[in-house]
Amino acid sequence: MRSAPGTPGEVFASFLKLGLTSFGGPIAHLGYYRNEFVLRRGWLSESAYADLVALCQFLPGPASSQVAFALGMMRAGWTGAMAAFVAFTLPSAILMVMFALVAINLSGPVAMGIVHGLKIVAVAVVAQAVMGMARTLCPDKERAAIAVSAVAVLAVLPTAFGMLGAIILGAMLGLLLGRGSGASAGGAIFGAVSRPIAIAALGCWLGLLIILPLVARHDTGLSLFDGFYRAGSLVFGGGHVVLPLLQAETVERGWVTEHQFLAGYGAAQALPGPLFAFAAYLGALRSPDPNGVTGAALALAAIFLPGYLVLIGTLPFWDRFRTMARAQSLMQGANAAVVGILGAALYSPVFTGGIHDLRDLALALLCFVLLTVWLKPPWLVVMVAALGGILLEVA
Numbered sequence: 001m002r003s004a005p006g007t008p009g010e011v012f013a014s015f016l017k018l019g020l021t022s023f024g025g026p027i028a029h030l031g032y033y034r035n036e037f038v039l040r041r042g043w044l045s046e047s048a049y050a051d052l053v054a055l056c057q058f059l060p061g062p063a064s065s066q067v068a069f070a071l072g073m074m075r076a077g078w079t080g081a082m083a084a085f086v087a088f089t090l091p092s093a094i095l096m097v098m099f100a101l102v103a104i105n106l107s108g109p110v111a112m113g114i115v116h117g118l119k120i121v122a123v124a125v126v127a128q129a130v131m132g133m134a135r136t137l138c139p140d141k142e143r144a145a146i147a148v149s150a151v152a153v154l155a156v157l158p159t160a161f162g163m164l165g166a167i168i169l170g171a172m173l174g175l176l177l178g179r180g181s182g183a184s185a186g187g188a189i190f191g192a193v194s195r196p197i198a199i200a201a202l203g204c205w206l207g208l209l210i211i212l213p214l215v216a217r218h219d220t221g222l223s224l225f226d227g228f229y230r231a232g233s234l235v236f237g238g239g240h241v242v243l244p245l246l247q248a249e250t251v252e253r254g255w256v257t258e259h260q261f262l263a264g265y266g267a268a269q270a271l272p273g274p275l276f277a278f279a280a281y282l283g284a285l286r287s288p289d290p291n292g293v294t295g296a297a298l299a300l301a302a303i304f305l306p307g308y309l310v311l312i313g314t315l316p317f318w319d320r321f322r323t324m325a326r327a328q329s330l331m332q333g334a335n336a337a338v339v340g341i342l343g344a345a346l347y348s349p350v351f352t353g354g355i356h357d358l359r360d361l362a363l364a365l366l367c368f369v370l371l372t373v374w375l376k377p378p379w380l381v382v383m384v385a386a387l388g389g390i391l392l393e394v395a
Helices: 008-021 026-040 046-058 063-103 108-137 141-156 160-177 195-215 220-233 239-251 258-268 275-285 292-321 325-354 358-372 378-394
Strands: none
Touching: 008 026, 008 063, 026 046, 026 063, 046 063, 046 292, 063 258, 063 275, 063 292, 108 141, 108 239, 108 258, 108 325, 108 358, 108 378, 141 160, 141 325, 160 220, 160 239, 160 325, 195 220, 195 292, 220 239, 220 275, 220 292, 239 258, 239 275, 239 325, 258 275, 258 325, 258 378, 275 292, 358 378
């Protein structure tokens, strides 16, 4: 993966434009990247881009943001990688913090109706994500059974540790099934990351995952960082999977209310840029301190960091690792479990928190049809839901 050297300023400007305009979620983001950096700018070849996308979809973390980070590194080194991250994430993060600060003081039927509509549209968005992921990641009865097993694990242990256990169980079952073929397509990835740096990044990722829970018990700032870092470490299969992970780390700890959580998630659907910017909203609203801008910055850093560490740690070894049938089998099982985790979240807290009567269900179904049949953009569906929420509140 090589191109003519660029500058961090060039990378920042390119990704800032995308951060302001790239609506539609991670799959749409990958399409925007291809048009901008493969077809228009020629930063890399079609095959190299396809291979990079395959890598980021294989790893835990926000795939579209990982691709952006890698493209920035390829173009302008480590500074370029940071420029891509900041430029792509900052617009949506700022908007989510502003919404958090306004949401604290929301009152009146119109304001409450908008919040209620945002909670209802979350039902449609997550249902669409579950349906799409199930088609792709559970194409046979064995992997469908793994998804159901994950729901069963969460029924017994509905915590972040239960989710981790469900993913591990899914990975082990996937290994037993042995569906990985070992085949791989696409060109090789060449990066500026040396093997010592890669090993250090993987060690840092694993070390923080183990050490943070031990040292965060008596410090609220470290506790915030630990919760969001763990959520970012366990996101497989798509950005919407962060929903149940963040719900377990925030609502169940009493940091935010379920009402605030679902309203923020609904609002995030109307914004460009990465869905992980939702973490900024949660960090800003969190109680106790740190919150506000400080809490938002800590939450953002924590949720993105593990995905970037794993990406850096994998780049030098990816060409060999992607051809290992056992590795593919592990990931197939883990991804099937993720479908079950997101399906469980669709019921609680999304459905139970947003749907209170038949009128709410009718609005949720309208939003779902607009997304899946009429193929309307999420931001437009969010507007429809907000208007519908106002009508339900004042009726």
